[in-house]
Amino acid sequence: MIAVFLTVLGRDIRLAVRQGTDSLMVVAFFVVTVVLFPFGVGPESAVLERISAGVLWVTALLASMLSLDRLFQQDYEDGSLDHLTRAPAPLAGIVAAKVAAHWLTTALPLIAAAPLLAILLHMRPEGFAVLVVAMVLGTPTLSLIGAVGAALVLGARRGGVLVALLILPLYVPVLIFGVSAVDAAVMGFAYTAQIKILAALLMASLVLCPLATSLALRQALE
Amino acid sequence: MIAVFLTVLGRDIRLAVRQGTDSLMVVAFFVVTVVLFPFGVGPESAVLERISAGVLWVTALLASMLSLDRLFQQDYEDGSLDHLTRAPAPLAGIVAAKVAAHWLTTALPLIAAAPLLAILLHMRPEGFAVLVVAMVLGTPTLSLIGAVGAALVLGARRGGVLVALLILPLYVPVLIFGVSAVDAAVMGFAYTAQIKILAALLMASLVLCPLATSLALRQALE
Amino acid sequence: MCVRGERAVFANLSFRVEAGDALLLVGPNGSGKSSLLRLMALLLHPASGRLTWDDRSVADDSEAHAARTRYVGHLDAIKPVLALRENVAFWARLAGAGTTHVDAALEAFNLTRLAQVPGRLLSAGQKRRANLARLVAAPAPLWLLDEPTTALDRASIALLEDRLARHRAEGGMVVLSTHQDIVLPGARVLALDRFAPGLARPASARPLLEPAS
Amino acid sequence: MCVRGERAVFANLSFRVEAGDALLLVGPNGSGKSSLLRLMALLLHPASGRLTWDDRSVADDSEAHAARTRYVGHLDAIKPVLALRENVAFWARLAGAGTTHVDAALEAFNLTRLAQVPGRLLSAGQKRRANLARLVAAPAPLWLLDEPTTALDRASIALLEDRLARHRAEGGMVVLSTHQDIVLPGARVLALDRFAPGLARPASARPLLEPAS
Amino acid sequence: MLTFSPPARFLAFTRRLLPWLGALTGLVLLVGLVWSLAYSPPDYQQKDSVRIMYVHVPSAYLGLFAYMVMAAASAVALIWKKPLADITARATAPLGAAFTFLCLATGSLWGKPMWGTWWVWDARLTSMLVLLFLYLGYMALANAFDDRTRGDRAAAVLCLVGVVNIPIIKFSVDWWNTLHQPASVIKPGGPAVDPSILGPLLTMILGFQLLFITLVLIRMQSGIAAAQIRALSQRT
């Protein structure tokens, strides 16, 4: 079980690193989209500061969703998924390994880029640390929920947009508490409650999502 | 030439209608993403009003980009593109027909949904008409530019997110003038200059983009 | 009975495979060869009827069944950015067999020379051989092979036939579908088109398996 | 000379095809059969050398050349949501031939019964026949066929051979690549592996075309 | 056989030129640095932070210049299909991106003491940021294909599309910024150019220009070598 987990984790990280530009690209999407907002709402720093946490989180949501949309796609198309589901280990463990590899190679760089973008959006420096902590707790939840969606739409013709629909509403709790933690920190209020809720959401999805995902994957192969 | 244009246009519209959910999906992505913003920036109507035009345009940009990313993908994968490039008519015309079909089936519903979302974001009613006009002029430009990107990434390893990095920076002018037309209308200023510029951008891309796209498509088949 | 896309593909089918046996699935396109193999690999579930192994239903312990069968489908599951050996080694490790047999497996399908070549540079036949090498790299008693000779040239088909014979001599079982000719001494033939559910006479009234001609 | 992916595939190749001729391209995987056909269809551009038609370079008027050639590649270009007849009719209209020959084309490849079936329910062989039906639905003098017999059963191959003979009798030309056997009376054979650029002796010194054995 | 045979003369020429060019670059940069850091006067208002300008302005200029070189090379590559042009374009892109990034970074560092913030959405700054994205898009696309020539050509088309768009983006960003004139932002009014500043500045620009040429030539040499290795390794 552990061995299978590590085997799949290692292989997926290796694939991501060899394919090279993938994780960079997700960061690039994140950065470019965030930068679009000043063009949209104008350059006034007061407005930008007010919406900075919201824009960062919404964009992180979109970036996570877009990069997840192909989490199982390649394995499905090249037949690897047939064999992954037939490994002598629970499929949920294999799913967890794939999600972990994906998070390490895409969400982690994204979190590293977040403070820089926060500067561009004139967020007050008090928010930076909490932003990073909230993202470290929130993005794995996004990845886990996204994996369910990615598995559900396997084989669907218009994968990308469909996934968006299925999973964006599920992202809302993460969004709300992620933003409110940062806002509280910026305004000097307590933010531990929000952080705890983010941690609880993570725990819950860690238990439920891999199971739901493995169910969806088996259906996709029928 | 006209006959070929109409043949391709008819076929692509028929494909979109038969595949059914596609255009609904783009609208749904648009709606869901816009609705995320009140969760992200908080429910205060003053803030939402201030950023409404920007959010609507940025989201329209993303929706356009996401749905375009597969404009040529299916035809490329199933071999149709080989035959489309060999039709006895300029490839640029065929590209124009495909873009037109895509715009009719995705951007048009999106424009119809925009005023509704503007209400959700507390935009002042003075902006609605200009928003629709600006979108009618701006979204075809987005589709045309996006088609170039979609053609460029054919066969690339990470289509989805890559196309974003390529074309989002090129979308900036449409975004700026689209937003500023709406803002001007809301504030009671003249907005004809912006509308004229949007029209000029559309003309320019109508001439250049199909050519660039057909160049990129021929390269993709080599 | 097997239902795909709301349409019954075959029904009233019943057979058993003993140690050392080979079963050849034939029939025109769409008769359900691939479906039957995926059923046996537990990638599909029968609409009715059941699969047993040593008289116990395999659905009860699907992990154990997965461990004792190897499935080779139409798709080769070769990652373009991994070297050929890395590809085979990953599948061997995942099947719990470790990497001890990997080099022997590459040797068996004449792939040693290509071990370090990344998957994307392999031709269709080379990929197929890498897929088949998994059979040797992670041994299992029952092989389920769906048109394994696709894209293989004559020499490679001979290597495969050789492996099949050796596997059966060691008590292994093979179920194999094909449109092409393949040498499988003593294999029984199952013509799936006889079990299409639209047929007037119940298909089970006919002889089920016949010796290969 | 033809260069693919920074690598020369064949060079020093020269041949001509007359009305009524058939040219059979053979050679192992990767020898450049598909590349040559795509070159002739103007989907690829030669790194050096040129293609002529009636002594005029085809690159000068690529639209006219596209109109007088039909290309059948590995991919069938069948849309899953369109009925088989809609698929064929679209390609016929696009080629400028209208839809007058469509029904005859379906008949020719025994597809009339499937005319209203959507593409996604077709088997591989049926899709391939629909792809071939374009040849009849939109007539053109030169047919470029890349392994047209893939996925076809014997009866369908016979239908294709029949069509090929009729096309040549009417003065049409055929260039065809294959790994399988196909009956093409009087066809000349071009073995592409002889023109791989690595060869020591200049390939053009050898006999270029030889009658089919 | 080699499908890529670079003009032998080009290789021989650069091989002879490079040591001299490298030495000259080092010399000019050294003079420029010493002059600008030690001998040019500090600004009466900005103190020593004005010295950032001697890196900031040359890198801004080269960030723009490199895109023009890349675009010219892309046009040549598309029209005349010269492999050397593809190699030039690929060699230029990371350098242009690096100079653009350097301009942004130094400007940002300068902005903190001058404007009290790392970043403002000023028109010139913003269009420089978009230029950086265009570079990144170019590089991502060029490397997104298994087949290298395919990446070359797709990137060349993108680069030319970008050339058409850069003036439009620049113009629209100017418009955007003047429309929403922000109150809090101090415009980067250029200090009156005094000869004591102009001298070291021009020297540094020349030094950066030479550095750019040297680096492009080095990168082209290694690009040619890589193409030859690929051609050899695929012969088997």
Ligand code: HEM
């Ligand atoms: C991230 C921030 C900044 C960026 C992206 C930036 C960008 C640029 C660019 C692109 C140029 C070149 C213009 C040309 O060659 O046509 C330039 C020149 C210049 N910048 Fe900046 N800049 C930034 C911050 C600053 C700051 C903080 C100052 C100082 C107050 C400054 C002062 C100058 C001066 C004096 C010049 C040269 C004179 C001129 O052309 O006006 N810049 N900058």
Ligand SMILES: Nc1ncnc2c1ncn2[C@@H]1O[C@H](COP(=O)(O)OP(=O)(O)OP(=O)(O)O)[C@@H](O)[C@H]1O
């Ligand atoms: N994923 C699927 N969904 C719905 N129907 C399917 C699916 N896959 C196959 N079918 C249908 O099931 C039937 C049996 O298909 P199967 O692939 O098992 O046939 P086969 O004997 O393997 O044919 P071939 O010789 O082409 O490999 C066919 O009619 C096919 O159209």
Ligand SMILES: Nc1ncnc2c1ncn2[C@@H]1O[C@H](COP(=O)(O)OP(=O)(O)OP(=O)(O)O)[C@@H](O)[C@H]1O
């Ligand atoms: N798109 C491509 N990019 C780069 N190289 C390619 C591409 N397509 C084919 N090649 C290479 O060109 C060579 C010739 O390929 P081609 O497909 O023409 O061979 P073929 O004779 O048709 O082989 P097969 O019998 O497998 O169909 C092969 O070495 C192949 O690897």
Ligand SMILES: [Mg+2]
């Ligand atoms: Mg099958």
Ligand SMILES: [Mg+2]
């Ligand atoms: Mg071929």
